[in-house]
Amino acid sequence: MIPRTAGAFPVTVDVVALTVRDGALHVLLVERLLDPFRGARALPGGFVLPGESLEQAATRELAEETGVTAPASAATGEATRSGRATAVGQPEWHLEQLRTYGPQDRDPRGPVLSVAYLLLAPAFGLPEAGGDAAAAGWFPVPARDLAFDHDRILADGVERARAKLEYSPLATAFCHEEFTVAELRHVYEAVWGTHLDARNFHRKATGTPGFLEPTGHVTTDGPGRPAELYRLVPGVSPTAAVLHPPILRPAERSA
Amino acid sequence: MIPRTAGAFPVTVDVVALTVRDGALHVLLVERLLDPFRGARALPGGFVLPGESLEQAATRELAEETGVTAPASAATGEATRSGRATAVGQPEWHLEQLRTYGPQDRDPRGPVLSVAYLLLAPAFGLPEAGGDAAAAGWFPVPARDLAFDHDRILADGVERARAKLEYSPLATAFCHEEFTVAELRHVYEAVWGTHLDARNFHRKATGTPGFLEPTGHVTTDGPGRPAELYRLVPGVSPTAAVLHPPILRPAERSA
């Protein structure tokens, strides 16, 4: 019933996993153990297996190559096959499809379709290297000279994240469930590479309806006055919901 | 070199072609001539052939199923194989990838990957039905009971278009090269389903830097005072560029 002239293509998933560490945006990269591009750094990813969904393949490859396993709430369908322990302090993440890169001229082995995913997570430590997790690590963005067309995929992922911070609550995906306004501001500053006025940001973030909700808790450690803890308003999707008015990147005001 | 466990999937492209006709948003649909879903309406689309890029497949399927051919400037790579004449008065369009729909549970024939594209164009007449162009036509959005998961793909495409109008010059993709401020406003009103104040919209549209550029021409037909003609500032991509501040949907102000 499917026409014989139709092509059948190998399909890979590649994951652009971003986090904010030490005030800067980082991406999760692995060192390739096999040709092509052996020894080069690349986005974690691999071939979709028969019967899998794209999201299942993305989480499976992430687990196999980096040891990072999905939190229970984000796991879709079957349990991951990796028996590795969950990464330290990694309670939740946000996974969304980025875009698909055409079958031609991107893999020396022939036509391969790649569906890229964007994963945003709070900073967490990686499991000890070894086993499947060969030389996985966080690298500052921008990273260069990645395998395949991963330079472009990474750039697309970073640009998606930058744009979405403006008009969605996606920045909270980089924070743990409870966070301070300053932590949220550091996310914006790291992703955009700009400086934001702490007082105006506080007013804007706490004043935007449908964004932040105080938990009643306060921080206890660190210097200075303790900060109130907030969470994303329950029921609000980090992707779909829209911030009105948006939080605009300051640099673009002069464009 | 590609692992034997990797699956190979048939890949289709589906095109959500939107335009504004008679003040309302319309989508280009075809009637399926073959099973599955024979007789049902569906988005134009079909299988990617070996050697094709995704965009090539999208424009080819569009030409085969609806007779609509790409303008010269938008044609990517090889010429379309359809010898059909170009659609009446259809000078340019905007084509961008929407998203990819996973291989499972969306085609009764088995796992099929579908890469959806979003096409925005000024209103234009369709070629006479016949040949490949079987019962292609414009239908008001929302359309219901489409084949496969095309209801969802259409909804995703419409939502993408609605969101992008706010912070990008994408609305100009629904207009011809030269257009009036009122025509541009009608696009926003049709896509968003809202009413916009003509005077405030004029001030906002003409006052936003990097958006509109007067051509010096004026309209000559129709009742009322002739309107000045504008074009999108040359060099500005309808997708990538960002409007600051954005043009926000009025209904959401109360959210």
Add this chain to the structure above:
DNA sequence: AGTGGATATCGTCATTCTGACGACAACGAA
């Protein structure tokens, strides 16, 4: 020619939002 309808464009004004920045609050360290 004159009038009226229709559409385009400009102007006004109160309200809200934004960016810059001062002031104070609440902690730990010296």
Add this chain to the structure above:
DNA sequence: TTCGTTGTCGTCAGAATGACGATATCCACT
């Protein structure tokens, strides 16, 4: 107690917004 640090609230001028009046310039009709 004093000081440095960080968080939170206020103030104020300028910009942006929404509502809407006023004027410009066409066509159709008398």
